[in-house]
Amino acid sequence: MPATLDKIVSRFKSADKQTRLELLLDYSKKLPSLPERFQQARDHGFNRVPECQSPVFLFLEREGTGLVLHADAPREAPTVRGFVALLAKGIQGATPGEAAALPGDLLDQLGLSEALGMTRMHGLTAMIGRVKRMAGEL
Amino acid sequence: MTTASSAPQAPPIESRGYARPEVLVSTEWVAGHLKDPAVRLVESDEDLLLYETGHIPGAVKIDWVTDLNDPVQRDYLDRTRFQALLRARGINADTTIVFYGDKNNWWATYAFWVFRLFGVEKLKVMDGGRARWVDEGRPMNTEVPAYPAGTITVAERNDSAIRSFRNEVLAHVQGRGQLVDVRSPEEYTGQRMHMPDYPNEGALRGGHIPGARSIPWARAVNPDTHCFRPASELKQLYQEEQGLSPDKETIAYCRIGERSSHSWFALTYLLGFRDVKNYDGSWTEWGNAVRLPIEK
DSSP states (O other): OOHHHHHHHHHHHTSOHHHHHHHHHHHHHTOOOOOHHHHHHHHTTTTBOTTSSSOOEEEEEEETTEEEEEEEOOTTOHHHHHHHHHHHHHHTTOOHHHHHTOOTTHHHHTTHHHHHOGGGHHHHHHHHHHHHHHHHHO | OOSOOOSOOOOOGGGGOOSOGGGEEOHHHHHTTTTOTTEEEEEOOSSTTTGGGOBSTTOEEOOTTTTTBOSSSSSBOOHHHHHHHHHHTTOOTTOEEEEEOHHHHHHHHHHHHHHHHTTOOSEEEETTHHHHHHHTTOOOBOOOOOOOOOOOOOOOOOOTTTBOOHHHHHHHHHTTOEEEEOSOHHHHHTSOSSOTTSOOOOOSSOSBOTTOEEOOGGGGBOTTTOSBOOHHHHHIIIIIITOOOTTSOEEEEOSSSSHHHHHHHIIIIISOOSOEEEETTHHHHHTTSTTOOOBO
């Protein structure tokens, strides 16, 4: 796992359920806006994560030797926004190989399955899968 | 209206011809009761954290997963825990509870339905929901209010009046009873086993319960105003187009019983259907069960 993400996981692991939700909410406020250059693709519906209940768009690109994840998610879906922002931070600068090897049970490791409830896990899980696949294709 | 509103006007609730108009209140009414100690606003959303990003001042939050469901068994809370939940939100026997939420009040009507299982009276829904409140530029804040513990006493949960279980639904099918499938047309036909854009939450088979009419839940709402459509339009939809009779027992279902609680609300309170039940097992039960009949 990329070192930053590993740190985030430890932070979540040591927190109680309520604190994990607060951390997620903090992340949701920190998601940078989608850079202008992706806007057109987004408006055409490219790179949407179809499993997500809200319109979520992910763009993964190389910057130097590492990766940067850009994303767009609506403000009315703070849970999704928060998780995207967490992922973006966690894999920033990671190699494509590291991102492709993200653990599929990341949400469990973060203790979010427990905090959010299982019925809310599918879209978020799909997002991890999407990032892994995109990283594998880079 | 004095607000910086970008929301299109909706006809007044009293003018819409509903059977029981008292279950709806307007955003305007809520704005006038923000400091009313006899009124408790309850926000219920799909997104667990939406309330935390800002809500109507004074509103408390009730979450459909973490608050209303039993954490172990697939069922709702029992009386003791439900009563504790309400008391913790400062609800008394004479409190008027006003629900509102995201997605056309989908989860607000779900919470309303669960509250009715426990016989809680004085329940209302804010017409137009969170979206209308926001569109009208009304105040929001992130302050979580603290109320003194409430004293409400709730009854034992009584499922028989408004909740259906698998075997009852099967008997209802065999007796050619009235059924409403409120999922998307694609889920109804079995082309997909989950809402468009939503994850597949685990059904092995696609299709619908034999004899069910397809009436997607959100058709009861005007997408521009976010408010419920007037009775004449609802009647056109449910009774004239789909031939449902308000005098016959009706069972509504969706995937897990949440969208169908919205249709249950519209049929029961807005159109005055006599006997409507929500089958919360819905497709995630029916589409997985062995030997239950399915139509495609």
